Structures are given as C-alpha cells and as structure tokens.
Amino acid sequence: VTNNNGQPTTHRQHAKPRLLKPMLTDIQFWIPLVVLVGALVLLRFAE
Amino acid sequence: VDKASAIPKPVLSIERSRQQKLQILGVFCGLAAAVWLAAAEAPSKLVTASVSPFVISFMMVLGAFVSRWSLPALIRGTSDVLVDTRKVPHLIVWGVMAGCLWAVGNTLSILAVRDVGLSIAFPLWNCNSLIGIFWGIVLFRELRRAPWSRKAAVIVGAIVICGGAIVLSLASGAHGASTNPTRGLWSAIGAGVVWGSMYIPYRKAYVTGMNPLTFLTYFTVGELGTMTAISVAFLGGVGPFWHELVINEHILFWPFLGGLMWVVGDLFQNYATKYVGISRGIPLSNTNQIWGLLWAILVFGELQGQGTGVYLKVIGGSVLMAIGAAAVALSSATGSEYESWKEASQRETDRYGIDAEYVSNRVEGIESPGSEGPRRTWLDGLIVTAAVLGFVALGYLAHVPAIEIHWTWLTSLAAIMVAVLIAVGVALARITKFN
Numbered sequence: 001v002t003n004n005n006g007q008p009t010t011h012r013q014h015a016k017p018r019l020l021k022p023m024l025t026d027i028q029f030w031i032p033l034v035v036l037v038g039a040l041v042l043l044r045f046a047e
Numbered sequence: 048v049d050k051a052s053a054i055p056k057p058v059l060s061i062e063r064s065r066q067q068k069l070q071i072l073g074v075f076c077g078l079a080a081a082v083w084l085a086a087a088e089a090p091s092k093l094v095t096a097s098v099s100p101f102v103i104s105f106m107m108v109l110g111a112f113v114s115r116w117s118l119p120a121l122i123r124g125t126s127d128v129l130v131d132t133r134k135v136p137h138l139i140v141w142g143v144m145a146g147c148l149w150a151v152g153n154t155l156s157i158l159a160v161r162d163v164g165l166s167i168a169f170p171l172w173n174c175n176s177l178i179g180i181f182w183g184i185v186l187f188r189e190l191r192r193a194p195w196s197r198k199a200a201v202i203v204g205a206i207v208i209c210g211g212a213i214v215l216s217l218a219s220g221a222h223g224a225s226t227n228p229t230r231g232l233w234s235a236i237g238a239g240v241v242w243g244s245m246y247i248p249y250r251k252a253y254v255t256g257m258n259p260l261t262f263l264t265y266f267t268v269g270e271l272g273t274m275t276a277i278s279v280a281f282l283g284g285v286g287p288f289w290h291e292l293v294i295n296e297h298i299l300f301w302p303f304l305g306g307l308m309w310v311v312g313d314l315f316q317n318y319a320t321k322y323v324g325i326s327r328g329i330p331l332s333n334t335n336q337i338w339g340l341l342w343a344i345l346v347f348g349e350l351q352g353q354g355t356g357v358y359l360k361v362i363g364g365s366v367l368m369a370i371g372a373a374a375v376a377l378s379s380a381t382g383s384e385y386e387s388w389k390e391a392s393q394r395e396t397d398r399y400g401i402d403a404e405y406v407s408n409r410v411e412g413i414e415s416p417g418s419e420g421p422r423r424t425w426l427d428g429l430i431v432t433a434a435v436l437g438f439v440a441l442g443y444l445a446h447v448p449a450i451e452i453h454w455t456w457l458t459s460l461a462a463i464m465v466a467v468l469i470a471v472g473v474a475l476a477r478i479t480k481f482n
Contacts (some may be wrong), residue, residue, distance in 0.1 A: 002311075010261070017134070017135065017137065017399050017400045017401050018398075018399050018400040019136065019137050019399070022137075022398045022400075023140065023399075027186070028186055028247055028251050029140070029141075030245050031244060031247060032144055032145070032148060032245070033144065034140075034301060035148065035240060035241055036147055036148055036151065036241070037426045039151045039152065039155065039240075039241045040151060040298070042155065042233060042234065042237045043151060043154060043155060043158075043277075045233075046155060046162075047158070047281065
C-alpha cells in the first residue's frame with residue numbers, strides 16, 4: 001500500500017485517519033450540507 | 048514464469064463469484080426493505096387525524112432511535128460499532144448529517160401533504176430515487192463502464208417504478224384542499240431533493256466499507272435531534288410539545304412500533320445500498336408502495352366500494368412497479384463496473400488515510416483479519432433491556448382504536464414479513480456476518 005507520493009505507508013499513517021482538512025475540501029461533504037441548509041430555509045417559508 | 052501467467056488466477060474468479068453473490072444479496076435486501084418500510088406506516092393508521100403529525104413523526108423517530116441502538120447491540124454488540132468507528136471516524140459527520148436530512152425531508156413532506164394533498168405531493172417527492180441515481184453516477188462512479196443495456200435497464204427501470212408509484216398514489220391519495228399550492232409544491236420538491244441527497248452519505252459510508260449497523264447508529268442521533276427541534280419549534284415550545292405527548296399517551300405506542308419496523312426496513316435498504324449501490328438499491332426499496340397499498344386495501348379495508356377506475360390504477364401501477372423492479376434487479380453490476388466502484392473506494396482510502404485492507408475487506412462484507420468478530424458485553428444487555436421496557440411501558444398505555452381491521456390479512460402479511468426477515472437475515476449472516 002502506498003501513499004499519495006507513491007511511498008509505502010507507515011503504520012502510523014494506517015493507524016490515524018485524516019479528518020478535518022480532507023472533509024472540508026470534499027465535495028461529498030458540501031453537497032448534502034448545502035441541501036440541508038437550503039431545506040431548512042425552505043422549511044422556514046413553508047411553515 | 049510464462050506457464051504461471053498463462054494459468055487463470057483463481058483469486059480473481061473467487062472475487063467475481065463473491066461479487067455476484069453480494070449482488071444477489073443486495074437485490075433481495077432491497078426487496079425486503081420494501082416489505083418492511085411499507086409495514087412501518089401501518090401502525091400510524093391506528094392514530095386518528097386529530098393528532099399532530101409532528102407528534103406521530105417524533106414518536107416514530109424515537110422508536111427508530113431506540114431500535115437502532117438496540118438492534119446493533121443484539122446482532123453484533125455495541126463494541127463492534129466502536130471498533131468500526133475508530134477505523135473511519137469522519138463518517139460520524141455523514142451519519143449525523145443523513146439523519147438531519149431525513150428529519151427535514153420528512154417535515155417538508157408533512158407540510159406538502161397539508162398544502163396540496165398526497166396525490167400531488169407524493170409523485171413530486173418520489174423523484175428522490177432518480178436524484179439518488181444521479182448522485183450515484185456523478186459522485187460514486189456507479190454504472191460507469193457498465194454496458195449500455197444495463198445502464199438503460201437501471202435508469203428506465205427506476206423511471207418505470209416512479210411511474211407506477213405515481214399511478215398508485217393517484218388511486219390511493221385523496222385530493223386535499225389546496226390551501227397554498229405554490230408552497231406545497233415547493234415543499235414536496237424540496238422533500239424529494241433532500242431525500243435524494245441523503246443517499247450521498249449512505250453510499251459514502253459504504254464505499255468506505257462501514258457496517259450499516261454502525262452508520263445507522265449515528266444516523267439516528269441526527270434524526271432524533273433534528274426531529275425534536277422541529278417538533279418543539281412547530282408546536283410552540285417545549286411546554287406545548289410535552290403537553291401534546293401527554294394528552295396523546297394512548298396512541299404513542301403505535302408510531303413507536305412503526306419506528307421499530309422502519310428500522311428493520313431501513314437496515315435492509317442500507318445493506319442494499321452497500322452491495323448494489325444507490326442506483327439499484329433505492330429503486331428496489333421504493334417498491335414499498337405496492338406493499339403499502341396491500342396493507343391499506345386488505346387490512347384496513349380502504350378503497351372499498353370505489354369505481355373500476357381506481358382498481359385499474361392499482362393493478363396498473365403495481366404491474367408497472369413490478370416490471371421496473373425486475374429490470375433493475377436483473378441488471379447486476381459487471382466486473383468492469385465493479386472496478387469503477389473500487390476506484391470510488393480508493394478515493395476514500397487516499398483522501399482520509401484509511402487502512403486499505405479494512406476498506407477492501409469490508410466493502411466485500413468480509414471480517415477484517417485479526418478481528419475478533421461480534422462480541423457482546425453487559426452494556427448490550429442493558430441497552431436491549433431498556434429498549435424492551437420502553438416498548439412494554441408504551442404498550443401498557445396503548446389503546447386499540449375502534450376501527451375495522453381484517454385480522455386474517457394482517458396475520459398473513461405479518462407472516463410474510465417474518466419469513467422475509469428470517470430468509471434475508473440468515474443470508475446476510477451467512478454471506479457477510481452482518482458486515
């Protein structure tokens with residue numbers, strides 16, 4: 001198994017998943033979040 | 048070396064046969080989900096129209112919350128949820144977000160029915176499976192590299208299922224007075240978009256290999272939190288909300304029971320999403336409309352004395368749904384499409400630094416090497432006991448409403464549900480050990 005630079009991953013890289021930065025740059029995080037915020041705004045008007 | 052390379056690699060053929068087995072399992076999970084999701088609505092039919100829809104939704108979500116914590120405890124133990132979480136902690140965010148999306152979508156659907164009636168609102172929000180297919184193709188590489196015949200079968204099949212659902216809703220849904228048509232239409236479309244986008248977190252969890260039992264445990268946190276906030280806001284504060292619960296204590300058990308059945312259906316739907324993807328799993332589970340109508344007609348005697356036109360719509364809609372479901376079920380993913388799925392998994396492994404072995408094993412429903420497997424502790428016993436006591440307490444307070452119920456049909460449908468639960472549950476246990 002190699003990392004993004006093609007080097008073998010260390011045990012530490014396996015043991016500790018990355019969290020915040022990849023999440024904040026992940027389109028799969030922003031699309032449902034934007035839909036959720038939009039739906040809450042719609043809910044405010046539909047009430 | 049030449050001789051060795053000329054011999055077909057048995058590992059690949061084993062992999063392909065496992066993929067085919069998982070595809071068949073996923074299809075049956077989708078169909079089982081339809082049976083249980085439809086039945087989940089049945090207990091709420093025992094509640095009179097005078098009860099606030101927010102009270103019914105809240106109790107259903109509470110029942111789901113209790114069940115979603117106790118069923119994983121019963122099946123694989125809470126410790127397994129924690130082990131799974133440690134491997135992919137970022138997915139907690141997606142699990143909670145999916146729960147929030149469900150609760151907001153559910154509220155929009157309630158408001159849409161209030162404003163334009165079920166027969167107009169339902170077809171609009173039922174577009175959620177098509178939105179889910181769109182996200183599956185765009186974000187998770189589903190149907191990529193699949194032959195055109197299979198792509199067409201899945202997409203046309205999903206559209207036909209939607210068409211069947213619309214015809215059934217025309218037969219079953221009474222036209223309510225349109226108090227605010229524009230607002231109702233936007234609410235219904237909003238519910239469809241929200242539910243369709245809810246499948247993004249679902250699939251993200253499963254291309255990473257997460258156990259559906261773990262995902263749904265976090266899902267319920269977002270779901271219950273959002274549903275409580277919405278109920279309190281819509282009913283005018285904590286005091287009025289509590290008052291509504293107290294004055295309706297005799298009916299609280301029914302939606303609570305519906306929540307349990309809904310969790311079973313949702314679990315099957317999530318296993319379907321894991322093993323056949325959004326594009327096949329969601330259209331199959333959306334055939335729940337047929338089963339819902341069977342409950343309405345056979346058990347609760349709805350649509351009796353209606354004209355021939357209504358029955359023709361029921362038959363026509365059901366046939367359309369069955370044809371669409373068959374088209375989707377028979378268009379399993381080919382080896383090349385499966386490679387495309389693996390690329391989506393690889394993206395997650397690279398981006399979040401997840402153990403590649405964990406992902407590749409769990410995506411195929413295999414226990415990670417070195418894993419101890421399911422292990423139950425005293426905590427699991429405590430959770431299950433508390434859940435059972437909750438059901439007993441609410442059941443003790445419950446009154447059976449004086450409405451006509453055809454018990455023979457109820458028993459028959461319940462027997463089918465149990466048979467489906469056992470058959471698909473045993474298959475899941477044997478093939479994936481509920482991974």
